[in-house]
Amino acid sequence: MQTLISHIERCSSFDGPGIRTVVFFKGCPLSCKWCHNPECISFEKEELFYPEKCIKCGRCQSGCVTGARVVCGRIIPVHDVVVTVKRDEKYYSGGGGVTLSGGEPLAHNSYVNELIDALLKENIDVAIETSMFKYDEEILKKVDRIMADVKIFDEKKHLEYVGISGEKIRDNILKADLLGVPLTIRTPIIKGINDDEQNVRLTAEFASSLKNCVRYELLPYHAMGVNKARALGKEQKVFSAPDAKTLENLKKYQFTR
Amino acid sequence: MKPNVYEAEQALKTKPIYSTAYERVKLLNDVMHAYDDLPQPLKFSRTLAYLLENVSVPVKEYDLIVGRAVDKELNAEEEKLFQAFIADNGNAYRSGAFFGSGHSSYEWEYIVELGVGGMKSRAISRLSTENDDAKRAFLQGAVEVYDAISSYILRFANSAKQAGLAAQAARLEKVAFSAPETFAEALQLVWIIALIDCAYVTLNPTLTLGRPDVFLYPFYSRDIASGRLTREEAKELITDYYCKHNLIMGRGEHQLGDDKNSTTFDRITNFDAPQYLLLAGTDEKGESAVNELTELFAECIVPSFKNPVVVVRYFIGMDKKHERLWNILMRKALQSSSMMFYNDNDVIAVLKRMGVTEGVHDYIHFGCNWASTGNNGAWMWGGPSSFAFTPEMSEEDKKYLRRAYMRYPVDMGWEGIFNAALYQLADENLKSGVMDRLFELFMAGVKDFISQKISYLSRELTVRQKNPSRLLVLTDCFLRESIDSAECYAASAKYHFEASSFQMFANVVDSFVAVDELVIRKKSVTLKELAKAVKNDFKDNEWLRLACKNAEKFGSDGEVSNAYAKKLITAFTDYVFEVSKPYFEKQGLFLMPSLEGDTWHIKCGRESGASVDGRRAGEPFAQNARPSNGSCKNGLTGMFNSLLSVPGGSVASGALNVDVDSRAFSGEEGLKNFSNLLATYFNAGGLHAQVSCVSRDDLLAAQLDPDSYRDLRVRVTGYSGVFVDLCRELQDDVIARMDP
Numbered sequence: 002m003q004t005l006i007s008h009i010e011r012c013s014s015f016d017g018p019g020i021r022t023v024v025f026f027k028g029c030p031l032s033c034k035w036c037h038n039p040e041c042i043s044f045e046k047e048e049l050f051y052p053e054k055c056i057k058c059g060r061c062q063s064g065c066v067t068g069a070r071v072v073c074g075r076i077i078p079v080h081d082v083v084v085t086v087k088r089d090e091k092y093y094s095g096g097g098g099v100t101l102s103g104g105e106p107l108a109h110n111s112y113v114n115e116l117i118d119a120l121l122k123e124n125i126d127v128a129i130e131t132s133m134f135k136y137d138e139e140i141l142k143k144v145d146r147i148m149a150d151v152k153i154f155d156e157k158k159h160l161e162y163v164g165i166s167g168e169k170i171r172d173n174i175l176k177a178d179l180l181g182v183p184l185t186i187r188t189p190i191i192k193g194i195n196d197d198e199q200n201v202r203l204t205a206e207f208a209s210s211l212k213n214c215v216r217y218e219l220l221p222y223h224a225m226g227v228n229k230a231r232a233l234g235k236e237q238k239v240f241s242a243p244d245a246k247t248l249e250n251l252k253k254y255q256f257t258r
Numbered sequence: 259m260k261p262n263v264y265e266a267e268q269a270l271k272t273k274p275i276y277s278t279a280y281e282r283v284k285l286l287n288d289v290m291h292a293y294d295d296l297p298q299p300l301k302f303s304r305t306l307a308y309l310l311e312n313v314s315v316p317v318k319e320y321d322l323i324v325g326r327a328v329d330k331e332l333n334a335e336e337e338k339l340f341q342a343f344i345a346d347n348g349n350a351y352r353s354g355a356f357f358g359s360g361h362s363s364y365e366w367e368y369i370v371e372l373g374v375g376g377m378k379s380r381a382i383s384r385l386s387t388e389n390d391d392a393k394r395a396f397l398q399g400a401v402e403v404y405d406a407i408s409s410y411i412l413r414f415a416n417s418a419k420q421a422g423l424a425a426q427a428a429r430l431e432k433v434a435f436s437a438p439e440t441f442a443e444a445l446q447l448v449w450i451i452a453l454i455d456c457a458y459v460t461l462n463p464t465l466t467l468g469r470p471d472v473f474l475y476p477f478y479s480r481d482i483a484s485g486r487l488t489r490e491e492a493k494e495l496i497t498d499y500y501c502k503h504n505l506i507m508g509r510g511e512h513q514l515g516d517d518k519n520s521t522t523f524d525r526i527t528n529f530d531a532p533q534y535l536l537l538a539g540t541d542e543k544g545e546s547a548v549n550e551l552t553e554l555f556a557e558c559i560v561p562s563f564k565n566p567v568v569v570v571r572y573f574i575g576m577d578k579k580h581e582r583l584w585n586i587l588m589r590k591a592l593q594s595s596s597m598m599f600y601n602d603n604d605v606i607a608v609l610k611r612m613g614v615t616e617g618v619h620d621y622i623h624f625g626c627n628w629a630s631t632g633n634n635g636a637w638m639w640g641g642p643s644s645f646a647f648t649p650e651m652s653e654e655d656k657k658y659l660r661r662a663y664m665r666y667p668v669d670m671g672w673e674g675i676f677n678a679a680l681y682q683l684a685d686e687n688l689k690s691g692v693m694d695r696l697f698e699l700f701m702a703g704v705k706d707f708i709s710q711k712i713s714y715l716s717r718e719l720t721v722r723q724k725n726p727s728r729l730l731v732l733t734d735c736f737l738r739e740s741i742d743s744a745e746c747y748a749a750s751a752k753y754h755f756e757a758s759s760f761q762m763f764a765n766v767v768d769s770f771v772a773v774d775e776l777v778i779r780k781k782s783v784t785l786k787e788l789a790k791a792v793k794n795d796f797k798d799n800e801w802l803r804l805a806c807k808n809a810e811k812f813g814s815d816g817e818v819s820n821a822y823a824k825k826l827i828t829a830f831t832d833y834v835f836e837v838s839k840p841y842f843e844k845q846g847l848f849l850m851p852s853l854e855g856d857t858w859h860i861k862c863g864r865e866s867g868a869s870v871d872g873r874r875a876g877e878p879f880a881q882n883a884r885p886s887n888g889s890c891k892n893g894l895t896g897m898f899n900s901l902l903s904v905p906g907g908s909v910a911s912g913a914l915n916v917d918v919d920s921r922a923f924s925g926e927e928g929l930k931n932f933s934n935l936l937a938t939y940f941n942a943g944g945l946h947a948q949v950s951c952v953s954r955d956d957l958l959a960a961q962l963d964p965d966s967y968r969d970l971r972v973r974v975t976g977y978s979g980v981f982v983d984l985c986r987e988l989q990d991d992v993i994a995r996m997d998p
């Protein structure tokens with residue numbers, strides 16, 4: 002299976018320290034019900050269709066120019082990704098670099114391995130945003146920082162909303178903690194699903210027990226995936242962000258060290 | 259909040275839009291023809307003296323820096339007089355004695371070194387050796403202006419005394435005649451002179467306040483060393499000085515207003531144009547001119563103020579060399595303060611390339627973003643815009659002085675030049691070399707435009723120089739050289755210049771790219787079809803319009819657009835320098851290459867047909883140096899990279915609006931990221947940036963017109979998203995977050 006990249010986003014100030022270029026890989030073994038990048042779940046090339054932009058010109062075959070029909074998923078050689086990344090190299094000086102995201106970068110280990118090597122050769126800081134659905138020591142020990150989600154502490158709920166075992170994810174994180182790579186643990190907070198204090202407290206305790214965890218942060222839910230899922234012909238349930246008061250209370254569990 | 263800051267903020271928010279400095283109109287009306295028999299310099303000095311003797315001199319108990327003007331809404335009777343005055347004079351600023359349209363700069367170091375009395379003595383001594391009648395009148399006029407200023411300052415001293423402000427009164431009494439000795443006295447004098455210019459003399463008070471961190475530094479350091487002044491006291495004085503600039507600021511919109519808020523030149527004396535103040539930058543040795551006072555002036559910037567506009571002169575490495583200052587400036591920038599950044603390395607390179615040798619390091623920028631050589635230069639358009647006619651002047655000469663040949667105050671219509679080239683090319687039926695030919699035809703149109711412009715300007719300057727002492731303007735009283743030569747700077751300055759802007763730069767670049775992409779590479783359309791569609795405003799061909807609109811755009815850091823940007827700007831600037839050279843050698847006249855079009859992209863857009871970049875007829879063009887709205891699909895770094903494809907030292911001005919969502923760069927980490935981003939851009943040679951945080955209004959507009967707002971990014975939670983790509987629910991959510 003060839004690795005597809007959904008898109009490359011430049012000048013992000015949210016996916017790790019400094020100014021970063023984010024590479025979104027297509028394909029993820031999880032199926033979080035609130036996924037904000039539903040176009041990155043399938044490993045196959047897909048088409049997103051936005052009917053409101055369609056002018057019914059009948060030229061779909063020769064390539065849509067209106068933005069109504071957008072193909073998602075391209076094979077991009079490692080070298081070309083590095084070229085794109087390097088266009089912003091001068092802006093990385095304040096601690097920035099590249100973040101591998103998705104989708105699930107660890108589901109594309111051979112490509113990702115090669116890309117990391119190429120980036121490190123260029124002295125570019127590499128972060129990985131992963132679900133930690135698996136422990137891939139070869140990749141994880143090489144990167145400069147790991148960002149992983151612990152979404153729901155309760156195993157049953159985790160299986161229900163994420164589709165795989167949360168305990169296994171935590172096990173993998175514990176293993177990764179031994180690598181000496183700085184870890185950021187994050188929890189997307191969804192109203193009525195995991196915004197109870199016990200869930201966040203347990204997760205924060207888990208995060209703070211990690212030797213290399215430098216940060217624990219909460220990411221309030223947003224409906225970013227809904228529109229894209231619709232364009233893919235799928236329906237995504239709309240969840241809600243936590244109440245401001247609840248979130249304020251939960252924020253006490255965030256830490257940076 | 260301190261009362262002075264509160265008062266200034268309130269003035270900006272609540273001053274009636276049609277409030278007018280009525281006293282000025284009324285007093286000018288009294289003496290409108292009283293001095294008609296005198297030469298203009300004396301007519302000017304006596305009219306000004308009458309004004310300054312009779313206007314109100316109010317003082318408030320919390321004034322640290324004294325000097326206010328009164329403005330009000332007019333009653334029916336006053337309105338009648340006002341209208342009659344305008345009918346007689348063209349606008350509320352003219353009296354037949356006053357010339358000039360703002361956009362001037364004074365030799366501030368000269369003013370604070372000599373004081374009013376010192377400048378007067380200099381003019382008197384120059385007068386004693388002059389025999390020429392016109393020059394004698396010029397110098398006599400200047401002497402009378404100094405006297406008028408002294409009396410005006412004394413009137414304020416009395417008001418201050420009566421209000422119990424003994425220290426302020428003492429300072430005013432001192433600077434009424436003598437040179438200032440302390441920081442407070444020097445700043446007081448600077449303000450009074452600025453006030454006279456902005457409130458009572460000029461047509462458009464875009465006065466440049468020079469480099470106060472440089473020219474006031476000797477006063478500041480002396481005071482600090484002697485213990486006469488503390489850092490905190492200096493800050494209070496500067497803040498009050500900033501407040502005063504906001505009190506004379508009119509509301510409304512002088513360029514793009516509608517029926518409700520339009521306040522055109524003929525209406526207002528309290529104009530909505532700001533003053534400009536320069537900070538930081540390099541000295542004549544190319545070394546940092548930053549000092550402690552730079553920091554104080556930066557610290558005192560109040561983000562809610564509109565005035566003055568602080569122009570920070572960046573130089574390569576400033577972020578590291580003056581880390582604390584850079585930090586302060588970035589904080590203020592992210593609060594959308596009224597400030598902008600220019601890169602010394604670019605502006606100075608342009609001036610040097612032209613051959614400017616004197617005062618290069620004291621360059622300044624006038625509002626809005628017009629570069630100038632400094633005190634030894636006169637901006638052809640911005641200076642006295644209609645030099646006094648002489649009785650013997652020919653109609654032809656008068657035509658040049660009136661700018662009768664100019665289509666717009668700034669260069670316009672370059673998309674029209676492009677379209678003309680396209681239409682001609684479509685008829686030529688070339689089999690190969692299409693892009694080269696298009697470039698050639700476009701540049702031929704551009705060269706024609708530019709060469710005609712400078713030849714007209716040269717004629718205008720020649721007319722001015724026929725009788726250089728005929729005119730005295732306030733600026734002359736504050737320029738050493740004008741007094742020495744007894745000639746108006748607008749005729750006799752060492753350098754004369756006019757901006758030559760590559761107008762609609764991004765639209766032109768994008769038009770080249772669209773032809774290259776759609777006609778040559780993809781062959782989606784023929785040249786003839788494209789030309790026809792553009793001529794017809796893409797009527798019945800929305801597909802082609804969108805194909806043009808979605809072709810690669812300048813601002814996305816694409817290789818093709820970057821290459822065209824570089825090629826076009828290089829050909830343009832090379833020609834500007836080449837065509838200027840003989841005029842520069844003969845008259846010191848040159849065109850300053852720029853990417854500045856002010857707000858004319860809207861007005862000109864309204865009058866222009868469709869363009870090849872997919873812009874419909876009537877829609878705005880891209881503004882100044884900025885890519886077209888919605889083009890920066892690779893974020894700020896992509897936009898900066900595109901801008902960096904314009905070689906350093908090509909243009910001396912051109913505003914780049916950098917709109918950021920404050921949430922994208924919030925907290926200390928956000929500040930660090932943003933500071934680094936901007937410094938990297940400037941250290942790589944970026945020319946200009948002015949930062950605004952994205953407003954709620956923009957987000958609402960983006961919902962109505964998503965394609966024009968593609969570069970609008972918002973923080974969602976732990977990452978950023980393109981606003982218009984978010985679903986409606988989320989967009990509403992983000993808008994709600996931005997509620998005040």
Ligand code: SF4
Nearest residue numbers: 055056058059061065
């Ligand atoms: S090409 Fe695009 S706009 Fe045209 S019909 Fe197909 S989807 Fe619609």
